[in-house]
Amino acid sequence: MKAAIIGTSGYGGGELIRILNNHPFFSIHSVHTAREERPISFEYPHLTNIFEQVLTSIDPEKIVAESDVVFLATPSKVSGELVESFFHKDIKVIDLSGDLRLKESDSYRKWYKHEPVAESVLTEAVYGLSEWNREKIADASILANPGCYPTAALLGLAPVIKEKVIDPKSVIIDAKSGVSGAGRSPSLGTLYAELNENFKIYKVNEHQHTPEIEQQLSLWNGAEMKITFSTHLIPVTRGIMTTMYVNLKKEIDTVKLLDLYEETYSRHPFVRVRKKGIFPAVKEVKGSNYCDIGLHADSRTGRLTIVSVIDNLMKGAAGQAVQNANIMFGLDETAGLNLMPLYP
Numbered sequence: 001m002k003a004a005i006i007g008t009s010g011y012g013g014g015e016l017i018r019i020l021n022n023h024p025f026f027s028i029h030s031v032h033t034a035r036e037e038r039p040i041s042f043e044y045p046h047l048t049n050i051f052e053q054v055l056t057s058i059d060p061e062k063i064v065a066e067s068d069v070v071f072l073a074t075p076s077k078v079s080g081e082l083v084e085s086f087f088h089k090d091i092k093v094i095d096l097s098g099d100l101r102l103k104e105s106d107s108y109r110k111w112y113k114h115e116p117v118a119e120s121v122l123t124e125a126v127y128g129l130s131e132w133n134r135e136k137i138a139d140a141s142i143l144a145n146p147g148c149y150p151t152a153a154l155l156g157l158a159p160v161i162k163e164k165v166i167d168p169k170s171v172i173i174d175a176k177s178g179v180s181g182a183g184r185s186p187s188l189g190t191l192y193a194e195l196n197e198n199f200k201i202y203k204v205n206e207h208q209h210t211p212e213i214e215q216q217l218s219l220w221n222g223a224e225m226k227i228t229f230s231t232h233l234i235p236v237t238r239g240i241m242t243t244m245y246v247n248l249k250k251e252i253d254t255v256k257l258l259d260l261y262e263e264t265y266s267r268h269p270f271v272r273v274r275k276k277g278i279f280p281a282v283k284e285v286k287g288s289n290y291c292d293i294g295l296h297a298d299s300r301t302g303r304l305t306i307v308s309v310i311d312n313l314m315k316g317a318a319g320q321a322v323q324n325a326n327i328m329f330g331l332d333e334t335a336g337l338n339l340m341p342l343y344p
């Protein structure tokens with residue numbers, strides 16, 4: 001199958017190249033840019049002699065005619081505009097931005113601060129949390145790839161929300177991200193001098209992933225849920241850790257809860273559950289598509305602490321996008337994704 005990538009010169013697009021260049025069933029047919037045509041190695045010298053295509057302009061008709069799937073690794077708003085050119089055409093669309101994830105247009109307007117895509121597009125877009133929406137993903141033509149923070153938080157919370165063992169009003173998500181999560185465009189916050197040896201909280205109670213997490217949790221809970229969600233920037237390149245604090249409805253032993261997680265994710269190759277007393281670290285998933293989870297129930301406070309880690313560019317973006325493409329094309333979901341974490 002042939003894949004086209006738009007937004008290739010960014011971090012998400014670069015990661016798509018790393019995965020798809022070694023994929024057994026997809027080949028990268030074309031890579032695109034909104035700027036001047038140039039060899040991809042001008043943007044990414046590390047690809048020299050490995051992947052030598054030229055970044056070309058975005059011609060939706062040509063992309064539809066030549067490719068089976070298009071990945072949009074573009075900023076929100078840009079993705080929304082591009083999606084309309086591919087909607088109901090003979091091509092599958094996988095969007096890495098936040099433009100297709102929220103089902104309520106008003107919520108999108110409030111959190112993303114611009115106009116959403118047409119309702120008809122939003123209605124058809126399938127939310128691509130691979131482990132939890134597999135059947136719909138398999139039938140999807142247009143896919144909303146989840147955000148990086150929501151992926152880590154939702155995979156960590158799903159078993160206890162679905163089993164209704166926690167108070168749904170009590171969810172606090174304390175999240176930390178590496179700087180590649182902010183993309184490749186330079187900004188003050190991502191300067192070395194600002195970031196190095198620093199640790200900053202940002203977008204307090206204003207992060208655009210808040211409604212995305214609440215939307216999915218509410219579906220699982222069967223009633224509306226609100227969360228407290230804090231995001232921090234840490235001086236690492238890749239990696240997200242979400243530490244979640246929830247109140248247990250009644251006392252449950254840590255081992256029983258770990259058994260629940262083991263059982264829930266036993267058929268899902270990219271979610272790994274740690275044993276009692278062992279918690280995951282971001283470097284243990286770096287460069288891979290894994291989400292690793294650890295937890296501890298504190299009988300003293302009645303609270304449960306859940307920790308999940310992902311590589312924001314992999315399970316948080318390009319990795320999950322390829323996992324979803326595999327599901328959409330009826331392939332083994334791990335195809336092209338058997339990448340061991342890069343450790344140390």
Ligand SMILES: NC(=O)C1=CN([C@@H]2O[C@H](COP(=O)(O)OP(=O)(O)OC[C@H]3O[C@@H](n4cnc5c(N)ncnc54)[C@H](OP(=O)(O)O)[C@@H]3O)[C@@H](O)[C@H]2O)C=CC1
Nearest residue numbers: 007009010011012033034073074075096097181183184317
């Ligand atoms: N980084 C991460 O960890 C994650 C990112 N995402 C989402 O994935 C998407 C890509 O993120 P990321 O790769 O980090 O972002 P980057 O800023 O690194 O790259 C975005 C790319 O989009 C292209 N682009 C910008 N404006 C336009 C335009 N008007 N038309 C067409 N292309 C344009 C640019 O390429 P060029 O200038 O060559 O056209 C640029 O390379 C975003 O929506 C982001 O929110 C989601 C999860 C995690």
Ligand SMILES: CC(=O)N[C@@H](CCC(=O)OP(=O)(O)O)C(=O)O
Nearest residue numbers: 097098147148177178181182208
């Ligand atoms: C570290 C960092 O800055 N991360 C970004 C993640 C952005 C992103 O992935 O945006 P969408 O998923 O909404 O497209 C942020 O917090 O805004």
